[in-house]
Amino acid sequence: MTLVRPVAGSARDEKKSPDRLARLLALGRPIVMGVLNVTPDSFSDGGRFLDPKTAIDQARRMIAEGADVLDIGAESTRPYGGAVAVSIAEEMRRLAPVLPAVVALGVPVSIDTMKAEVAAWALAAGAAIVNDVWGLQRDSELARVVAQHAVPVIIMHNREAADPSIDIIADICAFFSRSLDIAARAGIARQNIVLDPGIGFGKTPEQSLTAIARLPELKSFGLPLLVGASRKRFIDTVSPAPPDQRLGGSIAAHLLAVAGGAAIIRTHDVAETAQALRVAAAIGSAR
Ligand code: HH2
Numbered sequence: 001m002t003l004v005r006p007v008a009g010s011a012r013d014e015k016k017s018p019d020r021l022a023r024l025l026a027l028g029r030p031i032v033m034g035v036l037n038v039t040p041d042s043f044s045d046g047g048r049f050l051d052p053k054t055a056i057d058q059a060r061r062m063i064a065e066g067a068d069v070l071d072i073g074a075e076s077t078r079p080y081g082g083a084v085a086v087s088i089a090e091e092m093r094r095l096a097p098v099l100p101a102v103v104a105l106g107v108p109v110s111i112d113t114m115k116a117e118v119a120a121w122a123l124a125a126g127a128a129i130v131n132d133v134w135g136l137q138r139d140s141e142l143a144r145v146v147a148q149h150a151v152p153v154i155i156m157h158n159r160e161a162a163d164p165s166i167d168i169i170a171d172i173c174a175f176f177s178r179s180l181d182i183a184a185r186a187g188i189a190r191q192n193i194v195l196d197p198g199i200g201f202g203k204t205p206e207q208s209l210t211a212i213a214r215l216p217e218l219k220s221f222g223l224p225l226l227v228g229a230s231r232k233r234f235i236d237t238v239s240p241a242p243p244d245q246r247l248g249g250s251i252a253a254h255l256l257a258v259a260g261g262a263a264i265i266r267t268h269d270v271a272e273t274a275q276a277l278r279v280a281a282a283i284g285s286a287r
Pocket of ligand 1: 035037039041042043044045073075076077078079112131132133154156196198199226227228229266
């Protein structure tokens with residue numbers, strides 16, 4: 001397995017390489033992105049990794065379990081409401097003792113932030129990917145930062161509130177078109193863009209199911225797709241369980257997402273997800 005792992009000294013060039021994302025995706029199997037929440041209030045693991053040492057240990061564990069990329073967030077995106085705004089200073093204070101140490105572990109690090117200033121700081125500290133849960137539509141400076149650093153960006157669909165009356169796929173497509181316009185105007189290379197339907201964000205549970213079921217329709221953009229169904233609430237509506245007991249539902253959703261065209265899976269449970277993806281792939285190629 002040839003993983004793109006920037007080494008000390010070449011990290012800067014590696015970050016600027018326009019084919020960085022392509023090389024990661026060219027592994028020929030789904031990419032596993034492990035979630036690291038350095039927050040007190042994330043919906044499924046808030047407070048567990050706020051202590052820097054615990055966070056770095058968790059990063060190490062996820063890499064050993066097969067994570068290809070780590071996604072570090074220091075502000076809960078609160079997919080289910082009740083957002084507590086976190087200042088730029090606080091977000092960076094949480095990241096400072098963790099992000100550079102995780103970068104040093106060698107796998108590409110994605111910064112999960114909607115703030116341009118935090119993204120710029122994280123990229124300077126060695127992050128290689130920007131993950132924006134508002135698809136470049138919240139902070140108008142973010143697209144400029146991404147373009148300047150020539151790094152991949154994850155454009156995720158989001159809405160202020162769910163509307164059960166809309167065709168969610170049409171809404172996602174319209175949102176992506178707006179984000180892609182913003183990206184193009186900022187000078188972000190198309191090969192550096194990943195699209196994500198944003199499971200659980202501004203969607204009813206049924207619309208989250210639909211977003212996975214109709215994922216193949218999003219392939220029309222010709223860009224890699226990321227799906228993050230891990231522990232999300234739609235699972236609970238199908239099979240009631242608290243967030244830390246939604247692994248079965250998360251894996252089911254992720255296997256179907258890959259079958260529908262997802263190239264990257266964002267998960268809290270790396271070992272189990274990587275195993276499920278490997279077995280599914282082996283069955284898929286068995287004769
Ligand atoms: N989901 C969450 C956060 N960031 N980014 C992308 N691209 N896609 C997702 O589905 C996604 C995301 C929510 O999960 P988590 O990070 O565990 O929760 P919180 O935002 O409460 O920290």
